[in-house]
Amino acid sequence: MRKMLCCLFCICFTMYGYTQTDSVPKKKEKKISLTGLPMVSFDPSKGTGFGAMGMAFFKLYPDAKPSSVYLMGKYTTLGNWGVGVMAQLFFSQDKYRISLGGGYMNNDFQTYEDTAGGQVEIPYNNHGGFFFASPSILLWNKFYVGTGVQTFRSHLDIDYPDPQPDSISTTWMNSLALTAMYDSKDSPYNATKGMNGILRANFFPEWFDNEGTYYKIHAEYNYYTHVIDSSFVLAARACANIGLGGIPFQAQTYIGGRDIRGYTKGEYRGDQTYDAQAELRWNFYRRWGCVGFFGVAMAVSPGNVSPFLTVGGLGMRFMVVPKYKINIGVDGSLGKDDWGVYFRITE
Secondary structure (H helix, E strand, O other): OHHHHHHHHHHHHHHHHHHHHHOOOOOOOOOEEEEEEEEEEEEOOOEEEEEEEEEEEEOOOOOOOOEEEEEEEEEEOOOOEEEEEEEEEEOHHHOEEEEEEEEEEEEEEEEEEEEOOEEEEEEEEEEEEEEEEEEEEEEEOOEEEEEEEEEEEEEEEEOOOOOOOOEEEEEEEEEEEEEEEEEOOOOOOOOOOEEEEEEEEEEEOHHHOOOOOEEEEEEEEEEEEEEOEEEEEEEEEEEEEEEEEOOOHHHOEEOOOOOOOOOOOOOOEEOEEEEEEEEEEEEEEOOEEEEEEEEEEEEEEOOEEOOOEEEEEEEEEEEEEHHHOEEEEEEEEEEOOEEEEEEEEOO
């Protein structure tokens, strides 16, 4: 409870600062909107997380959607940390888009393995630098096609129980990608109507310094609409991550993170994951809002299928940059024998 109050205090402190600045008359509209926010989170696997994010919002062209640049850093009490910079750029008349970023992360986590004596927790550490870039072009009527590249140098140390020796490896995970996307959302950061569908195929060839050749396919569909009145928004999402070929441990997907909140242990992972969820957002007073959400998920590997996993939770929101509809908030989520508290920026 004290950790939850700490999260809410940090968020409310930030909100108070923005509320005060709103009362100052603006002589002219700024070309770049700058903001900085604290980042506080908690989950039983990684502990309490503290960090900060600096953000810049601007338009590259008068008729373009707002672009953004994020600079962030975070540390948890159990030794996880990361730093990174990311950008989402929109060009004139939304004909071109580019997403890119890079950084470094250190992740102490765990996986689980079934043995004759029951399920065993296996700790591991994975750290390394990453970079990605994904440009796309408008082909026709809100339909985009694009390419991409991503690279991650992974240092993996798996601490198997004695007498089994530890596994230590350093590998590259480099991919080329093709993307198709349809996007009719009314906002890139806080949509209230429209839809967004993405199909991305990542190719990890052996000749690109990978340990063998494998493929990963990501498909998602997001839908937004008003319900009851304009203060209520229903957001629905379905997502699939499909790995084909000899998927290494580092490239597997696990149930959790900000997509399916409420699973923090890394217990359910596999070559493939599937999830669906719905969220009802209510802007109940000026810049204040709340959300309620429910979702289902499952993980699949050869010879192993996870149980059908459900999750639900509630959250609060505050719009810190009304000009670009930028929300911050905190969510509490409850999964199957698991839970988490999440600090969120944008929707």
